[in-house]
Structures are given as structure tokens and as C-alpha cells.
Amino acid sequence: MLKEERHQTILSEVELHNRILLTDIAEALDVSIDTVRRDVKELDADNKLRKVHGGAISLGFRSNNTRNDNIYKLDHKIKIAEKALGLLKDGGVIFVDGGTTCLELARLIPTNLDLTCFTHSLPVAMELLTKSKITVILVGGQVSRESQSAIGANAIHNLSEIRVDYSFIGTGYVDSYYGLTEFDWDIVQVKKAIIKSSKKSVLLSISEKLNSQHRYKTCDINAINTMITELEPENDLLKPFRNHDIRLI
Amino acid sequence: MLKEERHQTILSEVELHNRILLTDIAEALDVSIDTVRRDVKELDADNKLRKVHGGAISLGFRSNNTRNDNIYKLDHKIKIAEKALGLLKDGGVIFVDGGTTCLELARLIPTNLDLTCFTHSLPVAMELLTKSKITVILVGGQVSRESQSAIGANAIHNLSEIRVDYSFIGTGYVDSYYGLTEFDWDIVQVKKAIIKSSKKSVLLSISEKLNSQHRYKTCDINAINTMITELEPENDLLKPFRNHDIRLI
DNA sequence: AAATTTATTGCCTACATTTGCATGACTTTA
DNA sequence: TAAAGTCATGCAAATGTAGGCAATAAATTT
Known part of the structure; x- marks a missing residue:
């Protein structure tokens, strides 16, 4: 199993269900939890998802920022x-x-x-x-x-x-x-x-x-x-x- | 076995399985791993596939699975x-x-x-x-x-x-x-x-x-x-x- | 045709990456 | 607060990589 494949799998899982557990992914991919942790960390660094304690969540709907840059005074x-x-x-x-x-x-x-x-x-x-x-x-x-x-x-x-x-x-x-x-x-x-x-x-x-x-x-x-x-x-x-x-x- | 032949074989293998391992190809083509590595490197340079650590990935596979927009599906x-x-x-x-x-x-x-x-x-x-x-x-x-x-x-x-x-x-x-x-x-x-x-x-x-x-x-x-x-x-x-x-x- | 150059290939070695495990620190949960 | 779960870190084994080198094959020149 190539690293790239794991990344793709992790990404689609996270997009599909909004949230995943590292342990679930590790079991599904049959690799150690450490590997999954490292993968998720990389994907987070690439802004492909957001890592949270114990798992990862989709960026999906957390992007709309209410930035209004012409506030008076x-x-x-x-x-x-x-x-x-x-x-x-x-x-x-x-x-x-x-x-x-x-x-x-x-x-x-x-x-x-x-x-x-x-x-x-x-x-x-x-x-x-x-x-x-x-x-x-x-x-x-x-x-x-x-x-x-x-x-x-x-x-x-x-x-x-x-x-x-x-x-x-x-x-x-x-x-x-x-x-x-x-x-x-x-x-x-x-x-x-x-x-x-x-x-x-x-x-x-x-x-x-x-x-x-x-x-x-x-x-x-x-x-x-x-x-x-x-x-x-x-x-x-x-x-x-x-x-x-x-x-x- | 000509270089061009190997390239074709590698490409079709990649398209077929979305990904390949360098070791598998080397064995299948009965050439050294170094040769395969060089072949894949060239194909990557020509944008025919994407080389990753230990193998190669089809370009199609990649674009299919990365999310094209912010929201999955x-x-x-x-x-x-x-x-x-x-x-x-x-x-x-x-x-x-x-x-x-x-x-x-x-x-x-x-x-x-x-x-x-x-x-x-x-x-x-x-x-x-x-x-x-x-x-x-x-x-x-x-x-x-x-x-x-x-x-x-x-x-x-x-x-x-x-x-x-x-x-x-x-x-x-x-x-x-x-x-x-x-x-x-x-x-x-x-x-x-x-x-x-x-x-x-x-x-x-x-x-x-x-x-x-x-x-x-x-x-x-x-x-x-x-x-x-x-x-x-x-x-x-x-x-x-x-x-x-x-x-x- | 022979000599020379060029490209390809496999092997070797030093180095880099990946992975799983061990450990201790940290977080979460009950 | 204690137990369980999660995390960062360092380490070692396995695997993958890059570059040099020499042997060979192919192409080119003489």
C-alpha cells in the first residue's frame, strides 16, 4: 500500500462522513495507528483536512469566514x-x-x-x-x-x-x-x-x-x-x- | 526489451491498476529495479504518470479522488x-x-x-x-x-x-x-x-x-x-x- | 570495417524515507 | 482524580533513492 493511496482513502472517508477516527482508518487500511497519525498530520499540513484529537474532520463547511473588512472606525x-x-x-x-x-x-x-x-x-x-x-x-x-x-x-x-x-x-x-x-x-x-x-x-x-x-x-x-x-x-x-x-x- | 516497450507496459499497468510498485514492474519485465526507476522517472517528467515513493500513480486516479471543489460530491x-x-x-x-x-x-x-x-x-x-x-x-x-x-x-x-x-x-x-x-x-x-x-x-x-x-x-x-x-x-x-x-x- | 563516441543497463554504496514500536507526556472521560 | 485513550519523540529495521562506475550495446564517425 503506497502512502499516496492511503492519503486518497483517508481523504475520501473524511469527505464522506465529515469525521473519522484514526483507529478506524488504521484498521481499515491495516496499518499501524502511527502511520495513520503521520498521514493525517501531513494532510492537515497540506490543508486537505483538519486533524483533531483522535481523528480528523473535513474542512468542508468551515470555510465561510465572516470577514467584513470595511468596518467603520x-x-x-x-x-x-x-x-x-x-x-x-x-x-x-x-x-x-x-x-x-x-x-x-x-x-x-x-x-x-x-x-x-x-x-x-x-x-x-x-x-x-x-x-x-x-x-x-x-x-x-x-x-x-x-x-x-x-x-x-x-x-x-x-x-x-x-x-x-x-x-x-x-x-x-x-x-x-x-x-x-x-x-x-x-x-x-x-x-x-x-x-x-x-x-x-x-x-x-x-x-x-x-x-x-x-x-x-x-x-x-x-x-x-x-x-x-x-x-x-x-x-x-x-x-x-x-x-x-x-x-x- | 526496448526502453519504449517498457514505457508502454508501465503506462498500461498504471492505467489498469491505478498504481504500481516499482518492484512488481521490475519482476514482471525482468529488468533491474534501477532501470524501472529510471523509466518511471522519465514518464513522470513527461507527465504521463506520477512517481511516488516506492511506485507510481495514475494521473486519472489522482484527479478523480481529490476533491475538485470545497464540498465532497x-x-x-x-x-x-x-x-x-x-x-x-x-x-x-x-x-x-x-x-x-x-x-x-x-x-x-x-x-x-x-x-x-x-x-x-x-x-x-x-x-x-x-x-x-x-x-x-x-x-x-x-x-x-x-x-x-x-x-x-x-x-x-x-x-x-x-x-x-x-x-x-x-x-x-x-x-x-x-x-x-x-x-x-x-x-x-x-x-x-x-x-x-x-x-x-x-x-x-x-x-x-x-x-x-x-x-x-x-x-x-x-x-x-x-x-x-x-x-x-x-x-x-x-x-x-x-x-x-x-x-x- | 574499425574506431570512436554515446546511450543504456546493472551493480554498488551512501543516504533518505517509511514504518512500527517503546516511552513518557499529554488529553479526555467518567 | 484515576483510568483510558491519544500524542510526540526517538529509535531501529526495512525499504526506496540518487549518483558514480564499469560493462555492454548502439550509433556515429573515420
């Missing part, structure tokens, strides 16, 4: 996300909201961090799945086309049954007096539920959103424990927020 | 998905399982069809979101990295609270006697829950999976109402399934 959002990383620690349980800033946070989480992450956002979930040490738990419900996240009564109910250390949330509008407001009523309901289910809520917002407001209110500024912007905490733009019981980073 | 899966579309009608409530075949179904659903789709698969949900008339409802739970879909107790619980007209499911392995089997225990639990929560279950499977089995059992063949393969329903390969109360499309 991406540099600011990255800066915010980097600051937010400082709040994360091994073993933590967090909730990550939807939106581009939170997605950036998800993207920047180090792969060696051991976290349990809840989210109702599909893109965030996809991103978090790429980090091997993160347990991703999806909050289900009707999915909003716009936000690509679960909303509605079911999502809110599901949220009511969890309690996380930190929630990282975004908002459409934020103002020191009017608090967090949104354009969309359904989104507001979900965000309320998220805040309710977290011990501490962290708002991620670019400074451009400061001092703006809209129709529906998510919560008062006091309901937020920490606000992260791309600005230095001492920046004058943040002055109105210093009267509140809120940590600025 | 995509043409078959499209054919299956197209047949499945025939079961959908406006106002329907369906469940779409994960896996490449079901993803293909999601992809092919017409944009003007008015459906409510449940799914526990992230890629399927993403795909369905692109169709404006479809209501997408995500079944939440812990997300499996491999399958990119929600699994576990929470997902199963969520499934227990819904009831759909049709569920479209995939399987790792299917056999007329052993029924639907899988490699992964957690996946089996979810599939069981899916079947339980549907009035009718439709299995989408390429014929290559027929007559194969694995460790954990999802259900008997009888639990499936309709099985769709890329084959004509009259095809002999489907014969073993005709003894069962199952519709073949």
Missing part, C-alpha cells in the same frame, strides 16, 4: 477591544453582544484563554469557535436579519436562565443623561435581558456615539459598570460620565 | 437538495439539520418562498438569513466546534418545545438494517430530538453512505418517512430499503 474598535481583554481571566463566564465592536473583541481573544462565552450573535459565535479553549454557548431564538443575532421572546427567556460574570455589550446611542438608547425596540428588549443576566455589564462604544440618543431606552448609565471607549479615561469628552458610578477605561 | 448534494425543494411549500415550518447536504438545501431555497425555518447549525442559519422571506429561528445550546451547531442538553430541551412539519436531516452512516448511525454520541442525541420534534423526517444522503454504519444509533430506518439520494428511486442500490415503510425520492 475599525482602529478605534480594535483599541476598545484590546482594553476589554484586560477584564478577561481564565475560567471566566462572559456574554458577548453582537455588533462590530463586540465582534472585534471576539476576534482578539487569545486562543489560550479558557472561557465560557454566551452570545446571541451568529458572527460572534463563529469567531469564538476558532478559539480552541473557549466554550461557546449560543442563546437561541428568532434571528434578526439585520443584526444576525437571536432576538425576541425566546431569546429573552433563554437569557433569563443564565448569569454571567461580565457582559460586553454595544449600543446604538449613549448619553450621560439619557443612558443607552436604541433605534430598534426588539434589540432593546434583548439588551435589557443581557444586562439583567450579568453581574457586571461593560459597555463598548466608540466616542463618536457619546452624547447621542434615540427612541427606545435600554438602561440608565448607572446600570453599566464599566464603559470602554478608544479615548484615554481622562479625556474631557468623558467628563459628563464622571458624575456617575461608572468605571471608565 | 457537491453535484450529488445539489441534486438531492433540488429534490428536497419539492417538499417545501409556502407557510411551511421546517427544521434544517447541519452538514453540507443540508447546507446545500438551505442555499437552494428560493428567495420568494415563505417559510419558518428552525436550525441548530450556524452556517445554515447564516445562509437562510440571506433569504428575505424566511423566518430563521436558532435552536440554542452549547456549540460544537466540529459541526458548528448547537448540541447538548440545552439544545435538546429547546428542540423538545417545538414541532415542525418536516425536518431535513443528514447522517454520517445509513444502512437498511442498522438504520441511521453516527460517529458522535452527542450528535445522535440531537438528531433523535430533531426527529421527535418533527411530524415527518426527511433523510438527505448521498448514495455513497448507503450500507455503512458506525457506533451510535440515531434511529431505525422506519423512523424516517422519506429518504432522498441522488439516485433514481428505482435504482437497485435502494432495493434493501423497499422492504421498509419509507418513501424514496
Whole structure:
């Protein structure tokens, strides 16, 4: 049996069933497990499949990456996300909201961090799945086309049954007096539920959103424990927020 | 024995068996292994075959077995998905399982069809979101990295609270006697829950999976109402399934 | 036709690759 | 946390490879 033949067989098995065990292949091909392991390692290096503990899985449907490369004020959002990383620690349980800033946070989480992450956002979930040490738990419900996240009564109910250390949330509008407001009523309901289910809520917002407001209110500024912007905490733009019981980073 | 003769013999042997060992050819032609090695090296340089360690492989064999696209047997899966579309009608409530075949179904659903789709698969949900008339409802739970879909107790619980007209499911392995089997225990639990929560279950499977089995059992063949393969329903390969109360499309 | 050149072949040797096994480290599971 | 399973590593045996060399065969020149 030539090596090339084994490779072909392994590939078709993996494409056929999405997943295979090294031991099964070894038995089927009548070679040692070590040989199969080495074969699979090579195929993985060639990007023909993905090796996992004890077996291999097809690349197949794990290729659609949600990369949107013209995110507004991406540099600011990255800066915010980097600051937010400082709040994360091994073993933590967090909730990550939807939106581009939170997605950036998800993207920047180090792969060696051991976290349990809840989210109702599909893109965030996809991103978090790429980090091997993160347990991703999806909050289900009707999915909003716009936000690509679960909303509605079911999502809110599901949220009511969890309690996380930190929630990282975004908002459409934020103002020191009017608090967090949104354009969309359904989104507001979900965000309320998220805040309710977290011990501490962290708002991620670019400074451009400061001092703006809209129709529906998510919560008062006091309901937020920490606000992260791309600005230095001492920046004058943040002055109105210093009267509140809120940590600025 | 002329060199040209040897070349012809080697080529026809390779075409016939898809692969050859240098040692076999040397013996068959009664020349030294070195000569064969040199011959094969030349044929490789002329792109008549591909030399590998210890032997040679037909070019055809290679191109037949490497996947031409991202998805294995995509043409078959499209054919299956197209047949499945025939079961959908406006106002329907369906469940779409994960896996490449079901993803293909999601992809092919017409944009003007008015459906409510449940799914526990992230890629399927993403795909369905692109169709404006479809209501997408995500079944939440812990997300499996491999399958990119929600699994576990929470997902199963969520499934227990819904009831759909049709569920479209995939399987790792299917056999007329052993029924639907899988490699992964957690996946089996979810599939069981899916079947339980549907009035009718439709299995989408390429014929290559027929007559194969694995460790954990999802259900008997009888639990499936309709099985769709890329084959004509009259095809002999489907014969073993005709003894069962199952519709073949 | 003889001499010379060129190509082919088999053999040899040193080197490279492949494979299975042993060991200890690491992961997963119960 | 312990047991079972999986993994990386090094090793040795078997096998495959490349290149040099000489004998032979074929082609070419003289």
C-alpha cells in the first residue's frame, strides 16, 4: 500500500462522513495507528483536512469566514477591544453582544484563554469557535436579519436562565443623561435581558456615539459598570460620565 | 526489451491498476529495479504518470479522488437538495439539520418562498438569513466546534418545545438494517430530538453512505418517512430499503 | 570495417524515507 | 482524580533513492 493511496482513502472517508477516527482508518487500511497519525498530520499540513484529537474532520463547511473588512472606525474598535481583554481571566463566564465592536473583541481573544462565552450573535459565535479553549454557548431564538443575532421572546427567556460574570455589550446611542438608547425596540428588549443576566455589564462604544440618543431606552448609565471607549479615561469628552458610578477605561 | 516497450507496459499497468510498485514492474519485465526507476522517472517528467515513493500513480486516479471543489460530491448534494425543494411549500415550518447536504438545501431555497425555518447549525442559519422571506429561528445550546451547531442538553430541551412539519436531516452512516448511525454520541442525541420534534423526517444522503454504519444509533430506518439520494428511486442500490415503510425520492 | 563516441543497463554504496514500536507526556472521560 | 485513550519523540529495521562506475550495446564517425 503506497502512502499516496492511503492519503486518497483517508481523504475520501473524511469527505464522506465529515469525521473519522484514526483507529478506524488504521484498521481499515491495516496499518499501524502511527502511520495513520503521520498521514493525517501531513494532510492537515497540506490543508486537505483538519486533524483533531483522535481523528480528523473535513474542512468542508468551515470555510465561510465572516470577514467584513470595511468596518467603520475599525482602529478605534480594535483599541476598545484590546482594553476589554484586560477584564478577561481564565475560567471566566462572559456574554458577548453582537455588533462590530463586540465582534472585534471576539476576534482578539487569545486562543489560550479558557472561557465560557454566551452570545446571541451568529458572527460572534463563529469567531469564538476558532478559539480552541473557549466554550461557546449560543442563546437561541428568532434571528434578526439585520443584526444576525437571536432576538425576541425566546431569546429573552433563554437569557433569563443564565448569569454571567461580565457582559460586553454595544449600543446604538449613549448619553450621560439619557443612558443607552436604541433605534430598534426588539434589540432593546434583548439588551435589557443581557444586562439583567450579568453581574457586571461593560459597555463598548466608540466616542463618536457619546452624547447621542434615540427612541427606545435600554438602561440608565448607572446600570453599566464599566464603559470602554478608544479615548484615554481622562479625556474631557468623558467628563459628563464622571458624575456617575461608572468605571471608565 | 526496448526502453519504449517498457514505457508502454508501465503506462498500461498504471492505467489498469491505478498504481504500481516499482518492484512488481521490475519482476514482471525482468529488468533491474534501477532501470524501472529510471523509466518511471522519465514518464513522470513527461507527465504521463506520477512517481511516488516506492511506485507510481495514475494521473486519472489522482484527479478523480481529490476533491475538485470545497464540498465532497457537491453535484450529488445539489441534486438531492433540488429534490428536497419539492417538499417545501409556502407557510411551511421546517427544521434544517447541519452538514453540507443540508447546507446545500438551505442555499437552494428560493428567495420568494415563505417559510419558518428552525436550525441548530450556524452556517445554515447564516445562509437562510440571506433569504428575505424566511423566518430563521436558532435552536440554542452549547456549540460544537466540529459541526458548528448547537448540541447538548440545552439544545435538546429547546428542540423538545417545538414541532415542525418536516425536518431535513443528514447522517454520517445509513444502512437498511442498522438504520441511521453516527460517529458522535452527542450528535445522535440531537438528531433523535430533531426527529421527535418533527411530524415527518426527511433523510438527505448521498448514495455513497448507503450500507455503512458506525457506533451510535440515531434511529431505525422506519423512523424516517422519506429518504432522498441522488439516485433514481428505482435504482437497485435502494432495493434493501423497499422492504421498509419509507418513501424514496 | 574499425574506431570512436554515446546511450543504456546493472551493480554498488551512501543516504533518505517509511514504518512500527517503546516511552513518557499529554488529553479526555467518567 | 484515576483510568483510558491519544500524542510526540526517538529509535531501529526495512525499504526506496540518487549518483558514480564499469560493462555492454548502439550509433556515429573515420
